[in-house]
Amino acid sequence: xxVGNLAxxxxxxxxxxxxxxxTHETPEGTVSITITETEAYSGTADPASHAYRGRTPRNAVxxxxxxxxxxxRSHGLHWCANIVTGADGIASAVLIRAGRVIEGEDLARKRxxxxxxxxxxxxxxxxxxxxxxxxxxxxxxxxxxxxxVTLSEGEPxxxxxxRVGPRVxxxxxxxxxxxxxxxxxxxxxxxxxxxxxxxxxxx
DNA sequence: GTTTGGATCTACT
DNA sequence: GTAGATCCAAACT
Numbered sequence: 001x002x003v004g005n006l007a008x009x010x011x012x013x014x015x016x017x018x019x020x021x022x023t024h025e026t027p028e029g030t031v032s033i034t035i036t037e038t039e040a041y042s043g044t045a046d047p048a049s050h051a052y053r054g055r056t057p058r059n060a061v062x063x064x065x066x067x068x069x070x071x072x073r074s075h076g077l078h079w080c081a082n083i084v085t086g087a088d089g090i091a092s093a094v095l096i097r098a099g100r101v102i103e104g105e106d107l108a109r110k111r112x113x114x115x116x117x118x119x120x121x122x123x124x125x126x127x128x129x130x131x132x133x134x135x136x137x138x139x140x141x142x143x144x145x146x147x148x149v150t151l152s153e154g155e156p157x158x159x160x161x162x163r164v165g166p167r168v169x170x171x172x173x174x175x176x177x178x179x180x181x182x183x184x185x186x187x188x189x190x191x192x193x194x195x196x197x198x199x200x201x202x203x
Numbered sequence: 204g205t206t207t208g209g210a211t212c213t214a215c216t
Numbered sequence: 217g218t219a220g221a222t223c224c225a226a227a228c229t
Contacts (some may be wrong), residue, residue, distance in 0.1 A: 039210070048210065058225060076223030078211050095210060126211050170210050 002153075003144055006066035006085045010040035010092040013085040015164075015180040017094055019157035021102070024132045024149045031104035031132055033122050034154050036185045037097040039167055040178040041082070044091055048170040051091030061140050062091040069149060071129070071139040078126030081134050083143065083151065097168075097179070098123045100187045101131060108132070119186040157182065 006013055015038070023032040041049040041062075050059040050072070061070040062084055070082040070093050086092030099122040101108045108121050108131040122128040129135070134149070143151040160183075167179045181188045 041210075050210080053226075056226070072210085073224065075209060075211050075221080077221070080210060082210090097210085124212070167210080171208090 003067055006083070007087055008085060009090075010042045010085045010094050011178050013083075013092075014038040014040040014094045014178065015162050017083065017096075018162055018180055018182055019154040021152045021154040022096070022099070022132060022143075022149065023103070023152065024134065026133055026148065028133075029104050029107045031108050032102050033099035033108075033128065033132055034102050035096055035099045037099070037179070037181040037188045039095040039097050039180070041093050041095060042178065043086070046176070047172040048167065048174070048176075049091065049093075051093075055091070059091065062093045063089060064140075067142060067144040067151070069134075069138050069141040069143060071134055071136055073136065074126065079129035079134055079136065080125040081129050081132075081138075095125060096128055097125050098181070098187050099128055099131075100185070121187075123187050 005016055017035050017038050020035050021032050022035065023030060044051050044054060046052060051062050055063050058072065061068055064084060065088040066085045068084045070084050071079055074080050080095060082093040082095050084093045101121045109116055111130055111133060112121055122131040138149055141147045141149050143149060163181055163183045164177050165179045166175045166177060
């Protein structure tokens with residue numbers, strides 16, 4: 001994974017991020033997680049995107065250059081991490097929904113409370129951030145300039161294992177085929193639709 | 204200044 | 217399966 005690859009629309013970058021590795025180095029230790037599930041939030045035309053209503057102080061990072069980390073708090077409790085993609089000025093980002101811990105599992109489990117099964121350590125956006133130790137202070141971090149959080153290329157993922165599906169947990173445009181995940185991976189959650197999601201037409 | 208809604212997760216029934 | 221926890225930011229009056 002490199003800057004060139006990231007400077008494309010989120011829906012193009014999202015599948016390429018599968019198999020990539022996010023590493024967070026802290027005084028406590030290092031945790032590395034292979035990304036197994038992503039979701040694309042594509043510009044101001046996406047009703048579910050934070051950038052839908054234009055640039056605001058909170059989502060300003062999304063409008064910046066690719067390769068930065070956009071962290072925000074959801075429901076007052078959880079942190080969600082996005083990797084900003086697209087050219088500078090284009091609000092495009094990929095939400096990291098799930099991953100598999102490949103290094104520092106003990107530390108990740110400790111952050112999650114100590115009694116979490118391995119496949120669950122980084123399952124779900126909030127849990128992913130918790131396991132990796134991502135908080136608001138990492139918002140705006142440049143993943144490509146040697147900060148504590150870095151993005152690196154993992155083992156190539158067979159294209160046949162990459163699946164596309166509707167987005168989960170969003171209240172609008174949840175049927176956009178912008179969710180990408182590795183087929184059969186135990187760390188990928190089979191989440192229900194958001195309670196606020198609009199029911200399918202005709203249901 | 205006030206209100207409302209949200210890209211979630213966990214626990215309990 | 218269902219409800220609750222819990223905080224911030226954007227939009228509106």
